[in-house]
Amino acid sequence: MTDNPTKASVRFDGVQKSFGTVKVLEKFNLEVQPGEFLVLLGASGSGKTTALRILSGLDTPSAGQVYIGERDVTQVLPKYRDISMVFQSYALYPHKTVAENIGFPLKVKKIPKAAMEADILDAAKQVQLEALLDRYPRELSGGQRQRVALARAIIRRPSVFLMDEPLSNLDAKLRGHMRAELKHMQATLGITTIYVTHDQIEAMTLAHRVAVLEKGVLQQLAPPSEIYNNPANLFVAQFIGSPAMNVIHGSLEGASFLTNGAKVKTKVKGQIPKAVAGVRPEDCDVTNPGKGSIRGQIFTTELIGDHTLVTVNWGNDQIVVKAHKDFDGKQGDAVGVQLPADNLYIFNETSGERIR
Amino acid sequence: MKDVIVKFDPQNRSLMERLFEPPAIGKMAPFTKVAVYSFLAIWSFFVLFPIYWVVITSFKDAAAVNQGPNFIPFIDFQPTLDAWRINFTADPYCDIASIARQIYLLAHNSVVFVLSPFVSLQPMEPQICKIYLAFTNSVVISIISTIFCVAVGSMAAYALARIQYKPKFGNIMIFVLLILVVILISTYSGIPWWMSSAVALALFFFLARSIGRHFKMSLGNGDILFWMISQRILPPIVVVVPLYVMFQAVGLLDTHLALILLYAVANLPIVVWLMHDFFANLPIELEESAQLDGATRFGIFWEIVMPLTRPGLAATTLLILVLNWNEYLFAVFLATVKVQTMPIMVAAKNTGEKGVLWWEMCAVTVVMIIPVIIMSVLLTRFISKGVLLGAVKG
Numbered sequence: 001m002t003d004n005p006t007k008a009s010v011r012f013d014g015v016q017k018s019f020g021t022v023k024v025l026e027k028f029n030l031e032v033q034p035g036e037f038l039v040l041l042g043a044s045g046s047g048k049t050t051a052l053r054i055l056s057g058l059d060t061p062s063a064g065q066v067y068i069g070e071r072d073v074t075q076v077l078p079k080y081r082d083i084s085m086v087f088q089s090y091a092l093y094p095h096k097t098v099a100e101n102i103g104f105p106l107k108v109k110k111i112p113k114a115a116m117e118a119d120i121l122d123a124a125k126q127v128q129l130e131a132l133l134d135r136y137p138r139e140l141s142g143g144q145r146q147r148v149a150l151a152r153a154i155i156r157r158p159s160v161f162l163m164d165e166p167l168s169n170l171d172a173k174l175r176g177h178m179r180a181e182l183k184h185m186q187a188t189l190g191i192t193t194i195y196v197t198h199d200q201i202e203a204m205t206l207a208h209r210v211a212v213l214e215k216g217v218l219q220q221l222a223p224p225s226e227i228y229n230n231p232a233n234l235f236v237a238q239f240i241g242s243p244a245m246n247v248i249h250g251s252l253e254g255a256s257f258l259t260n261g262a263k264v265k266t267k268v269k270g271q272i273p274k275a276v277a278g279v280r281p282e283d284c285d286v287t288n289p290g291k292g293s294i295r296g297q298i299f300t301t302e303l304i305g306d307h308t309l310v311t312v313n314w315g316n317d318q319i320v321v322k323a324h325k326d327f328d329g330k331q332g333d334a335v336g337v338q339l340p341a342d343n344l345y346i347f348n349e350t351s352g353e354r355i356r
Numbered sequence: 357m358k359d360v361i362v363k364f365d366p367q368n369r370s371l372m373e374r375l376f377e378p379p380a381i382g383k384m385a386p387f388t389k390v391a392v393y394s395f396l397a398i399w400s401f402f403v404l405f406p407i408y409w410v411v412i413t414s415f416k417d418a419a420a421v422n423q424g425p426n427f428i429p430f431i432d433f434q435p436t437l438d439a440w441r442i443n444f445t446a447d448p449y450c451d452i453a454s455i456a457r458q459i460y461l462l463a464h465n466s467v468v469f470v471l472s473p474f475v476s477l478q479p480m481e482p483q484i485c486k487i488y489l490a491f492t493n494s495v496v497i498s499i500i501s502t503i504f505c506v507a508v509g510s511m512a513a514y515a516l517a518r519i520q521y522k523p524k525f526g527n528i529m530i531f532v533l534l535i536l537v538v539i540l541i542s543t544y545s546g547i548p549w550w551m552s553s554a555v556a557l558a559l560f561f562f563l564a565r566s567i568g569r570h571f572k573m574s575l576g577n578g579d580i581l582f583w584m585i586s587q588r589i590l591p592p593i594v595v596v597v598p599l600y601v602m603f604q605a606v607g608l609l610d611t612h613l614a615l616i617l618l619y620a621v622a623n624l625p626i627v628v629w630l631m632h633d634f635f636a637n638l639p640i641e642l643e644e645s646a647q648l649d650g651a652t653r654f655g656i657f658w659e660i661v662m663p664l665t666r667p668g669l670a671a672t673t674l675l676i677l678v679l680n681w682n683e684y685l686f687a688v689f690l691a692t693v694k695v696q697t698m699p700i701m702v703a704a705k706n707t708g709e710k711g712v713l714w715w716e717m718c719a720v721t722v723v724m725i726i727p728v729i730i731m732s733v734l735l736t737r738f739i740s741k742g743v744l745l746g747a748v749k750g
Binding site for chain 2: 056057058078079083084085087089091093094095104105108109152156
């Protein structure tokens with residue numbers, strides 16, 4: 001194991017992939033910096049796993065090039081790409097012990113046994129597995145199996161790390177724990193990492209930059225805070241954030257947004273007959289009835305712990321507001337909701353584009 | 357309403373309900389239990405009785421057999437070792453050392469056979485009694501052909517499970533057409549077969565690249581698999597005469613090689629068919645992961661795929677081994693003297709002039725059954741479940 005990890009950049013250049021007539025990836029361009037932790041975020045069927053598999057070489061693109069560093073690897077076999085991958089299912093070899101599993105990448109390289117054992121121990125220590133080296137995968141818990149898969153990936157010190165939803169098979173508590181460990185490990189090793197997930201929390205917490213994909217098209221590529229505070233379009237705005245951003249249909253006239261009898265001042269100006277206003281639940285406030293931009297009734301309240309989610313009906317629309325945990329409104333109570341002019345995102349309803 | 361609830365309490369059930377309704381999910385009702393176990397008992401009797409009969413008959417003499425069916429030794433008849441003595445001591449060379457000599461002979465003669473195009477060496481003549489000869493022949497032929505068959509068959513099955521083949525229909529037609537042309541030309545024009553085949557092969561590649569690729573229709577892996585198994589749909593008796601002529605033409609009649617090759621080829625479709633299913637059910641992530649880790653395709657096959665399909669492999673091996681061990685039809689045509697196998701030996705006890713020597717036949721049959729039992733016990737230990745546990749499930 002070398003102490004200086006070789007960091008490589010990764011570049012997708014106009015990559016397309018179609019299975020039969022179904023286009024999974026369309027003109028996909030992406031540049032990943034050396035040492036970066038990049039998360040490909042998207043719903044299932046968005047093409048994120050396909051992009052990863054194309055980079056790994058397990059799938060070949062229908063068109064376009066893939067570069068690792070300066071090297072065009074589009075036609076290179078997976079094993080010559082100097083990458084390692086953690087699969088969603090871990091893909092451990094059930095007939096091999098933990099040590100043999102971790103050491104497999106070295107074994108196929110015919111590295112001497114003594115050197116291999118030292119490396120295995122080293123990799124196992126990184127993921128706190130050194131006590132379990134003689135066990136078989138079936139004797140391990142889900143989290144431990146996950147660590148074995150990680151150790152097997154890091155033992156070679158590849159120039160790029162690929163992870164395909166590595167945490168999605170773990171229970172919620174363990175997932176949070178492993179998330180922190182993954183982030184720490186990536187920062188320590190400094191290996192370029194491309195991480196595929198459908199979980200926006202993983203994307204937000206882990207990534208240096210997030211690439212949001214939908215229907216094979218890259219929607220936005222930006223750091224997590226930027227993705228959250230400055231979504232490029234309606235899809236990104238709705239995909240990121242929990243609970244999801246409120247979407248209000250209406251029209252933009254001058255510097256105000258008109259909807260369902262309500263009128264809210266906006267920062268942007270324009271004339272759009274079919275517009276959508278997005279507002280995050282935490283940016284709204286519940287006010288006394290008769291005040292605020294919207295007047296409606298409480299549909300339901302949910303106490304989450306540190307806050308209460310209040311769903312307010314007004315007309316045919318609903319809006320979710322994040323209120324103080326001591327909020328004591330009852331179902332059916334008349335309330336008002338204050339929409340903030342500063343954090344009101346306006347989108348064109350037909351194109352989904354953000355109006356800036 | 358209240359009656360219904362009381363009725364379903366365990367202690368309030370009627371006799372009929374207690375007899376015919378299972379006490380819990382996963383258990384059998386008492387009546388069903390009795391019915392099922394009686395059926396199984398009767399079935400086992402039908403299965404095991406012939407074996408018992410064979411064993412006791414091998415300890416009878418001619419008189420005891422001819423008296424009619426009697427089944428209890430020492431009461432119905434007096435057991436004797438006559439049949440065993442005739443089989444094992446009547447012929448010359450019936451000592452254990454002759455088996456060792458026979459194995460040496462097989463090795464020696466294989467070397468002679470391999471070297472025969474270059475050096476002219478004299479093959480050894482067997483000096484061994486009939487039953488030992490048949491036994492060693494059966495062991496050698498069935499084990500070697502099984503190994504060969506399972507090795508080649510599982511590689512073919514793995515390829516069919518993991519690689520998508522799309523042979524163009526047009527190319528297949530061109531190939532068949534060229535074979536017909538080669539046969540016609542070499543039969544009627546006197547041009548040597550190897551020359552016309554070489555030209556045809558070159559022509560095939562040319563045509564496949566030029567004309568063949570304009571064909572749209574192609575076959576898939578499923579078609580190839582079905583084509584393979586369809587070879588087994590044909591009754592073997594149909595091909596036995598052409599096979600005899602073929603082996604005669606190449607001078608392999610009455611050789612081990614002929615039976616080994618034939619058994620391997622005849623059972624290949626079964627191996628491919630069975631193993632294909634096992635390979636197709638392996639999670640592909642394991643192989644993809646190994647591929648990324650740098651393993652070669654063969655490395656993946658031996659290191660990852662083979663160990664994981666061990667139960668399937670053991671079951672398939674056992675099946676093929678038993679099929680080869682019991683094979684009669686091909687052996688009776690192709691093995692006349694030197695490579696007689698155990699089934700032939702059994703059948704040979706039905707002599708023309710003396711009738712069926714049941715007691716001797718049964719002794720040979722017992723010898724034939726024992727190895728199969730040992731094999732089954734050894735191989736079923738590999739047919740264990742749960743090999744894949746911990747591979748991909750969270």
